[in-house]
Each structure stands twice: as C-alpha cells, then as structure tokens.
Amino acid sequence: MQSGSGSSPAAEPKGSTRFNWIRRIVVISAVLALVGILGDILYVGAKTTPWWEGTHDKAFWAYLQLLIVPVAIAIGATAINWMQSERARRAEDIQEDRERKAEGERRKLEREAQAAQRVRELVVENQRAQDEALQAYLDQISKLLLDKQRPLQLSGKGEVVRTVARARTLTALTRLDGSRKRSVLQFLYESDLVIKDRAVVDLKGADLSDARLSAAELSTANLSEAALSGARLNAADLRGIDVSEAALSKADLSSANLHEANLSGADLLEADLSAANLHEANLIEAELSRAILSSATLHRADLSGADLRWAKLLRTNLHEANLSRVDLRWTDLSSANLHEANLDRADLREANLSGANLSGANLSRVNLEGALGIANEELRQQANPLEGATMPDGQKYEEWLKTYKDGRGK
Numbered sequence: 001m002q003s004g005s006g007s008s009p010a011a012e013p014k015g016s017t018r019f020n021w022i023r024r025i026v027v028i029s030a031v032l033a034l035v036g037i038l039g040d041i042l043y044v045g046a047k048t049t050p051w052w053e054g055t056h057d058k059a060f061w062a063y064l065q066l067l068i069v070p071v072a073i074a075i076g077a078t079a080i081n082w083m084q085s086e087r088a089r090r091a092e093d094i095q096e097d098r099e100r101k102a103e104g105e106r107r108k109l110e111r112e113a114q115a116a117q118r119v120r121e122l123v124v125e126n127q128r129a130q131d132e133a134l135q136a137y138l139d140q141i142s143k144l145l146l147d148k149q150r151p152l153q154l155s156g157k158g159e160v161v162r163t164v165a166r167a168r169t170l171t172a173l174t175r176l177d178g179s180r181k182r183s184v185l186q187f188l189y190e191s192d193l194v195i196k197d198r199a200v201v202d203l204k205g206a207d208l209s210d211a212r213l214s215a216a217e218l219s220t221a222n223l224s225e226a227a228l229s230g231a232r233l234n235a236a237d238l239r240g241i242d243v244s245e246a247a248l249s250k251a252d253l254s255s256a257n258l259h260e261a262n263l264s265g266a267d268l269l270e271a272d273l274s275a276a277n278l279h280e281a282n283l284i285e286a287e288l289s290r291a292i293l294s295s296a297t298l299h300r301a302d303l304s305g306a307d308l309r310w311a312k313l314l315r316t317n318l319h320e321a322n323l324s325r326v327d328l329r330w331t332d333l334s335s336a337n338l339h340e341a342n343l344d345r346a347d348l349r350e351a352n353l354s355g356a357n358l359s360g361a362n363l364s365r366v367n368l369e370g371a372l373g374i375a376n377e378e379l380r381q382q383a384n385p386l387e388g389a390t391m392p393d394g395q396k397y398e399e400w401l402k403t404y405k406d407g408r409g410k
Contacts, residue, residue: 137172
C-alpha cells in the first residue's frame, strides 16, 4: 500500500498543497468574521429595537442595509478570487501532468533506444564470435588434413585423429547459425570427409538443425542420424545421400533431388517434399506423418512400413512404388498415380482417392473402409488383386463380390 501524496505520479506538489490550505483558511476566516459582524449587528439591533415593537426606529435596519452591499461585494470578490485561483491551480496541475508525461515518454524512448542499441551490439558480438569460432574450426581441421605424418584423410577407423576431428566438428556446430553450418558441411563434403561408405568424420548426432543448405551439392554424403530439423534443403542435389534415421522434421526438401537416397527410418514429420525427386528412394519405415509430397516423384520408391497419416500426396507419382503395410489413414491421394503400386496390407481408411489411378495396383488385404472418392465397382475394375481387402463400404471384397455377382445374375 502506498503512502503519502508523493508516491503517486498525479500527486500535487507540496508547495501547491500548502498554498491551497492557506487560501482555504483565509476564505473561511473572512466568512466567519463577516458572519460574526452581522450577528453582532443583529444582536444589537434586536436589543435596541426588537422586531415585535414595530419599525418606528429605522436606525438598525439602515445600518444593516449599509452592510449588505459591502458584504455581498466582499463575498463575491472572495468567491471570484477563489475560482480564479482554482482555475489557475488546475491549469498548473494540467501543465505539470503534461510535462511529467512528456518526461516519462522521453525516458521511455531513451530506454527503448538503449535496449535496441544493446541488441544490435549483442548481434554484432555474436556474429563476430561465430566468425571466430568458424575460422578456428577450419584452421584446426586444415592442420589435421595437412599433417604430413598422420593426415586425417588417410587415417583408419578408430584412430585418435578421427575422434579429435569429430569432437571439434560437433562442438563447432553447436555454436554456429544456419549459414555457418552450411560452411562447415560444405568444407567437410568438399574435403571428402563425409562421403558415404568412406566417411572420415562421423556426423551422427551432429547439430545441423536450421542449416541453410538450399541448392547445396551433397550427393552421396553420409548424414545418417544427423539432426537436420528445420533445415533448408530445397533444390539441393542429394542424389544417393544417406540420411537414414536422421531427424528431418519440418525440413524443407521441396524440389530436392533425392534419387536413390536412403531415408529409411528418417523422421520427416511435417517435412516439405513437394515436387522432390524420390525416384527409387529408400523410405522404409520413415515417419512421414503430415508431410507434404504433392507433385513429388516416388516412382519405384520403397515406402514399406512408413507412416503417412494425414500426408498430402496430391498428384504424386507412386508408379510401381512399394507401399506395403503403409499407414495411409486420412491421407490425401487425390489425382495420385498408383499404377501398379504394391499396397498389400496398407491402411487406407478414410483416405481421399478422388481421381487416383489404381490400375494394376495390388490391393490385397488393404483396408479401404471409409475411403473417399472411389466406389467398389471402380476398384474392381482397376485394382488387381483385391483378395482379402476391406471395401470403402466396410464389406470384405469376397462378400461384396458375391453380392455383386448375384445382383448382376438377377
């Protein structure tokens, strides 16, 4: 609880408060004095000439009439002076309040300017620190590469120099932003240190999250089990890359070339793979829930056991793709090309198959209950085989076929 008038921003100054009290005391004293004089005159007049005795003696009333005008003038003047003083006081208070607000706003702007300046300084300091860390890392790895006695590139598996290089790489990556992470990875790739089947620096667990790798050349690189969440790999050349078991959630891989890439077991939750080339890619048991694969090429890709719930596969080319045991519930496959695709035991409940091409597709033991955009008769005409499948209306294929044939016979 606040105490004292000085604790509030709108409180009156002490001098102004003291002046107001003095003014009020003076006004009250003048009024009391006038009332006292008037009372005294009335008392004297009543003693000398009581009102019940008539008005034969006019002296008292004459005095009273003489006093009424000056008393009224005095009271009026006092009231006018008080009103003027009150108006002036209020004007002063308003002016003081405006000045206080202006001062407060000025100080606020100064604090904001100082904070913004501090942020800029911190950004500059951070950029400088990252540049120094990157340069130090490149110098350290360069020394290991140029070591005449034990060059890093010629080291064997398990040698100390490889352990040192890996430790320095992992440490450096945690200190760098996305653009500098690109510099590190590009340096390692161009130095042939992270090439698949002969990788010198193991990047398992490396922090490459949010790395800016748009249009990067990383074909046949080994990034298995690396952390690439939120990385920008759009339009990158990733042919034959190994990103198995890698964390690629929310990564941007749109228009990337992933021909024959190994993405088995990769976490691609909510990743953007629209228009990507995944021809003959390995996506076995990959996590692709809510991923965007619209207009992507997955010709002959292996997605067996993958999770594609709620994924978007509009106009996706899945010709001859292996989709056995794939979870495709609530997936949008409208206008997708599933010609001769293997969907054995796939779960397509409530999937959208509007305009999808299922000619020659293997739908044996598939679950199509609640699937949209396709009828039982259309499935029978396109897919082969359908044995053991659950049709969109919930019937088993064999039961529906018997009813269908009986109906046609009748």
